[in-house]
Amino acid sequence: MLPEIAPNLGFLGPHRLMVVDDSNIIRRRIERANELGELEFVGAARNGVEALAMHERLHPTIVTMDLTMPEMDGVECVRKLVARDPNILILVISALADKVTAMEAIENGASGFLCKPFTDRQLNDALGKLIRRAES
Amino acid sequence: MAHEAEVSVFIDGVLNYFATTVQQAAECGTPFLSLTKVPEMSDYTGIITVTGRRAGLVLFTAPKSMLSVMLMRMQETDMGHENLCDLVGEVANTLSGNARRDFGHQFSISVPQVITGREEPIPYPSNTRPIVIPIGWRNYHARLIVCLN
Numbered sequence: 001m002l003p004e005i006a007p008n009l010g011f012l013g014p015h016r017l018m019v020v021d022d023s024n025i026i027r028r029r030i031e032r033a034n035e036l037g038e039l040e041f042v043g044a045a046r047n048g049v050e051a052l053a054m055h056e057r058l059h060p061t062i063v064t065m066d067l068t069m070p071e072m073d074g075v076e077c078v079r080k081l082v083a084r085d086p087n088i089l090i091l092v093i094s095a096l097a098d099k100v101t102a103m104e105a106i107e108n109g110a111s112g113f114l115c116k117p118f119t120d121r122q123l124n125d126a127l128g129k130l131i132r133r134a135e136s
Numbered sequence: 137m138a139h140e141a142e143v144s145v146f147i148d149g150v151l152n153y154f155a156t157t158v159q160q161a162a163e164c165g166t167p168f169l170s171l172t173k174v175p176e177m178s179d180y181t182g183i184i185t186v187t188g189r190r191a192g193l194v195l196f197t198a199p200k201s202m203l204s205v206m207l208m209r210m211q212e213t214d215m216g217h218e219n220l221c222d223l224v225g226e227v228a229n230t231l232s233g234n235a236r237r238d239f240g241h242q243f244s245i246s247v248p249q250v251i252t253g254r255e256e257p258i259p260y261p262s263n264t265r266p267i268v269i270p271i272g273w274r275n276y277h278a279r280l281i282v283c284l285n
Contacts, residue, residue: 022247023226025212025219032211068229070247095233100241116230117156 015131018060019044020051020077021093022069026116030064030093033120036127048072052080060088062130065110067094067101075108082109089130093118142239143167143267146194146282149234150271153227158209158273165270175268175281177254179203180220182228188244192261192284194235196228202276221250231280261285 017039019030027044034041042058045051047069054060063081067074078090092105095116102113111133114126147164154162181197203223204215212219225248232245251258260266266283 023222023229025207025210025222025226028212029210068233068245068247095230096245097234097237098241098243101236116233117153119156119159 015039015062015134016042016058016060017127018042018051018054018058018063020046020048020063020069020074021066022046023066026066026093030123033123034127035120035124036131038131039127046071048074048077048080051077055081055084059085061134062127063088063090064127065090065092067092067096067105075105078105078110079108087134089134091126091130093123142284143269143282145235145238146231146269146280149231150269150280152234153230154273158206160209160273162271162273165272167267167269170266170268170281174258174260175266175279177251177256177258178278179252179254180224181251181256181258182225183249183251183258184228184232185246185249186232186243186284187246189242190239190284192264193258193281194228194232194245194283195258195281196224196231196278197281198224198227198271198278199276202273202278205274205276217252221252224248225250 015038019027021027031041042060043054045054049071065074065078081088089111091112091114092110093114097115105113111130112126150162150164178197179200180203181195184194186192203220207215207219229248236243260283264283264285266281269280271278
């Protein structure tokens, strides 16, 4: 299990970000690239199983989710997270660039889709859209 | 898709990956069929197994020095072995995943497997011939190897 950085939820901003990706480089990149002051990084998971366990403790409001991962893939994890928390907002970030994959993720409860590779600006734009949606 | 169009899909993916992720353009040399011998590997190789309508392997192989500089360009401070393996697998995964835009949903890809060293045997399918796409970035040379039935 990866370390969590903010167990005390009282310190956190209005939106709490959990990153789910089997690549350490991508997890760290998303954490570093986040320039949105209202979005607080709370933890990162390497697969769907870890993400579900981490969700119970950290209650993230926004999640970035890879799709192709060992143990439990992203679509299954999206489905389970949304079943637990219908208000959770999930941005799928995946290299799988076909429309069917994107639609499948959305149909299972994802709120947005960002294709890898991505720039920091594209990531912040996509996360910003989710925040505005949460606040509208 | 015709053979040339399929290769173009991967070349476009390589150019987009470098322009976006490390924000410095790469160049692709003329692709060639590896007819007589197994393609040469570099220090680190990410391997994606493709199943579904097409089957085979997609490999990205690159020298340690190139991957280290790529990590630096990505603001990564840890250039250790694990991150080098992570990066080479992530490149292979991204280029294969992006190809689904053209190959379709039934182009199923595995999680990346990473091998290190130039002598490791690659389990190429016996009924296919690898297509090698040379990649130049800064002064470094890498290869994307596409071996699909």
